[in-house]
Amino acid sequence: MEDDEPFARIVYDLARELDFQCVIATTAEEGMAAAVQHRPSAVVLDVGLPDHSGLSVLDRLKHDARTRHIPVHVVSAHDYAQTALALGAVGYMLKPVKREQLVEALERLETRLEQRLRRVLIVEDDAVQLDSMRKLLGTHDVETVGAGTAAECLERLRGSTFDCMVLDLTLPDASGYSLLETLSREDAYSFPPVIVYTGRDLSADEEQRLRRYSKSIIIKGARSPERLLDEVTLFLHQVVSELPAEQQRMLEKARSRDATLEGRRVLVVEDDVRNVFALTSILEPRGATVTIARNGREALAALERALGHPGAAIDLVLMDVMMPEMDGLTATREIRKRDVWKKLPIIALTAKAMRDDQEECLAAGANDYMAKPLDIEKLLSLIRVWMPR
Structure with a gap:
């Protein structure tokens, strides 16, 4: 799964030399569908895919009984090694990657596949x-x-x-x-x-x-x-x-019960009552405690209150972008101004999956984004990826 086509071709040719059959997917969705359809012996996964983070793909592969056994080797331009390994990757390489490193990674995958006991x-x-x-x-x-x-x-x-x-x-x-x-x-x-x-x-x-x-x-x-x-x-x-x-x-x-969510506190910043209900009914049965804010101002106040009670600290924020009084992007920028919240994971919920929207969310300081209507499995996957360990 790689959107850099010249690099994908290099991996493809190397894998063919080592007698693997190959399928190339250039987006997260295409890759997930191919993994479920073909049940490959192994996956080489890029983190920076155009539609979703490769870490989210890794998490979804490991939470699907049909694909969780497939060894996944992650390749990325950024260092998310600890997260990738914790999510179940067998290995991690930072780009730029030398040919010998790729050969070694593919040979390790082959050894793992041949090992029965x-x-x-x-x-x-x-x-x-x-x-x-x-x-x-x-x-x-x-x-x-x-x-x-x-x-x-x-x-x-x-x-x-x-x-x-x-x-x-x-x-x-x-x-x-x-x-x-x-x-x-x-x-x-x-x-x-x-x-x-x-x-x-x-x-x-x-x-x-x-x-x-x-x-x-x-x-x-x-x-x-x-x-x-x-x-x-x-x-x-x-x-x-x-x-x-x-x-x-x-x-x-x-x-x-989801171990990543058990006992964790999630701040849901959303003005639409139906969406609040939907998010609460996804998170609470999996062990999370949900705090609700109806706009950016209420979100900042909720985070401020939690600072005074160490046991009530917020672990992650789901931030709607379009809200009255203070919108999600402004609220995210305000949160990032405070040192104490610099590392607080924020997932932006956008009305549409436009490239400009996504870039705006990340530029404001969100860790990731997701377009509505929300897909439950993908949302849970993003939460698991960004929830502090």
Whole structure:
């Protein structure tokens, strides 16, 4: 999926040399339709597509049971590596890209496709918990290996590689933090993607601390067995329809509440009561708390009020553009003038999908935009992409 046609042709020719069959899509919508129709073995995805962000396409691919198993390698002129990897990409390259880098990326995809058996390392000192996690994650094509201590984990990682590691942060001989510190510092060990399995939410400080150990790995908190299964099957690129029936049921349950929205606060700035109702009925059942403002002035007042209550801080804004008293573009510019709101994600909701409108929204300071009438899946995808992690 690439709108730069000369670059798309280079990737196409290289892939053909490596015996891949190829389809080129130059827009996000065309790419989504092609992925669902052809179910390709792999996707090379550009972030800067003309109609939607490639990150939104990645999110939609990973939330569709028909396509979530497809490995996606992201190529972009801007550095969204951490977001792309967290959304489920297998790799990330910054443009300009050398031919050798493309060859290496395509060969890695090929290796992944040929590898039938996946290996998961579970680091957990409670024998009963370890046994239940091995039962939860193991299938005919997934081998689970247990380690009860940090020392045993290091021994396993010295001798072999794993596709994914599930880690309990409290181990008898060392903390999960010091274990990750060792892995990031010493080349003698393989360092797979890490999913932290914990009975509670990771605090922002803990997340920051975990992220310090390596920029190139994904560390995700999973609180429930369903959420853990969801994350592991995503990493392993397992085809949902080929999983045992019980695992499929658990994945369905994990998706009914959206982990990205659970407990988050969204400010909806919209003067049309019907749209307010529609947005509220999309967000609240998925675990979000919605605050409503009917124009730009009310939006600024709502954000100001939230500053005084740290627990009530707004995580993301959905901003209608056409409103009385103060329109959405003016409100967005005002928000961006304040340092405290510089990084607050704002998604502009426009009346029409005109190129000028979109550019105006981004120039005013919006992170992304979406034209009405709203498509629920696309909107949820944009929210997941921009919601702070």
